[in-house]
Amino acid sequence: MPLHSLQHLSSTAVLGLWQLTEPPAELWAQLPQATTYQTLMPTTADAVRQAQWLAGRVLAHALLWKLVGAAQDGLVVQNDATGRPWLSGVEAQPLTLSLSHSGEWVAAVVAQGSRAGVDVEVIRDKAQRLASKFLSAAEYDDARAATQAAPDTAHMHYTRLWSAKETLYKLAAQRGIIFKKQLLLSSFVPEESGEIPGTLVLDGAETRHCICYYQPAPGYVLTFCHEPNP
Template sequence: MPLHSLQHLSPTAVLGLWQLTESSIELWKQLPQAAAYEALMPTTADTTRQTQWLAGRALAHTLLQELTVATADRLVVHNDATGRPWLAGAAHDLTLSLSHSGVWVAAVLVAGGRAGVDVEMIRDKAQRLAVKFLNTNEWNDAAAVALATPEATSTHYTRLWSAKETLYKLAAQRGIIFKKQLLLGTFVPAESGEIPATLVLDGAETRHCICYCQPSPGYVLTYCHESFT
């Protein structure tokens, strides 16, 4: 079944995972407001990108129904200038975060809060680019993990990148410097767990908790949600 799982993170937040098996034609049939989405489809998207894009919208509507949002079928997922999704026609207290990689699409929907989610295919790219997004302490911690468990090196660096992506989406602000403003604390890597994090914005520091797991071999998922109350 394409809809892989729904997990209520709180009474007002839900996480959804979609495993892509359908064609774009099959996904179009699952979308309300198809005409509106036809106008929003990225014009340069290839077949893979189209199916990921459509599955993200289908998943978003599934989460709206799961939270029993009124007029869910009349809402439309848009993207702002930075690519961040938002729900046209929805109350201002609804926050949606979307991510896709390979065969996985992930989403978190929160009423009265904020959220970030990221799914990544495990590759060595994150390790190669680590100097660009890890600070000295994070680099040293990652190097120690790589030395202790070399077979899991790519997984760990991908997890760190994904965690920072999730924190970036939670911050919902442009111009953030990953090495200086998105900070990850020390943790013992496992198949699933939590990563302590600090967000530095406007001279203030706030503490956060990023959850992580592997939805299937070869992939990493991270997410974070918080209530405004």
Template sequence: MPLHSCQRLSPTAVLGLWQLTETPETLWPLLPQPAAYQALMPATADAARQAQWLAGRVLIHALLPQLMAEPPTDLVVHNDATGRPWLAGNGHGLTMSLSHSGTWVAAVLSLGGRVGVDIEIIRDKAQRLAGKFLAADEWAAAQAAAADGPAHYTLLWSAKETLYKLAAQRGIIFKTQLLLGDFAPQQSGEIPATLVLAGVETRHCICYSQPAPGYVLTYCHEPAA
């Protein structure tokens, strides 16, 4: 299906969701410069992975007109050494973040600043691995607050994934450098977060919602100063 939703986060940023129903064959014609993307497609990706990869790039190109009256025609989504996507070409300082899980693809596109987004299928994996990515106080709070264990722990994992993408650095330890504050779990809301890099703590706000049954979405947008 086409673009599922587009939400304006600020005058300079948009959040887009794509519900993936297409095959790779039907997604290719939706991309500009398909030859450039054919050279970037991961060689080991199976058909499902190819569809997610392509849908993410189609989504970014679908969001561009929301921020630019006449988007440059030479823009191509690449990945840097940390795996973070970026737009090669005359991108005018555009920043972006991409995520996909199951049949959903999410993206945040911004004119500068920092962004992060993550979408996850709700499952029990995050709860089983909680001790590996949650600090002791986070784990204690989750055990006390989680009425729906898998959904709550998936939300916590997703929030840390979004903060990790915002940091855009490799080697970050989720348990000690990506910290989540107290919040009352709801269908949608905000989670206070702290990023610890080189001994310096910075404060952030992670927004969350459930865009579809069985999924959780988190994102963060911080405009350029």
């Protein structure tokens, strides 16, 4: 079943996971308002990107149905000029949407009257190779210490750190953020699932956040954060 799970994070937010196994044609058949979405599909997307794009929107509508039921009529997933997804037609009851895809997994959070971020990543060596570019000096030292005793977990750990910063970035909903200076992660004990304390440094102010993580499937890591609007 491609729809892997739907999970209430609270009474106002739902997290969903979709395992992507279908070609684009099958996803089109499951998508409400397909005619509208045909005009929104990126023209440069190849078959893989099309499938990920479509699955994200099918999943978003499934979460909307779970959260607000028939009130989703007329809602459409749009993208702003920077590519960030948003929901049109929600003036009466503001809804936040966060989407992510990597490999065969698509993740989404829909939140009502609150904000959210979600990120799913294939575990690979890229995050470790680029760690000095997105981790602060203190975070880099913590990561090295955390993986020194178990080097076989290094790829997973660094991917998890990258994913956590991606989730914080989506929560911030601002462009031009410097990952190693404005998206900060505190020390934590790495486990199969858990929480990472995070700090957003925006406009001279610091705010604290809690990023949840776990592995939705072997070879993948998922992070998410949901909280009331500031």
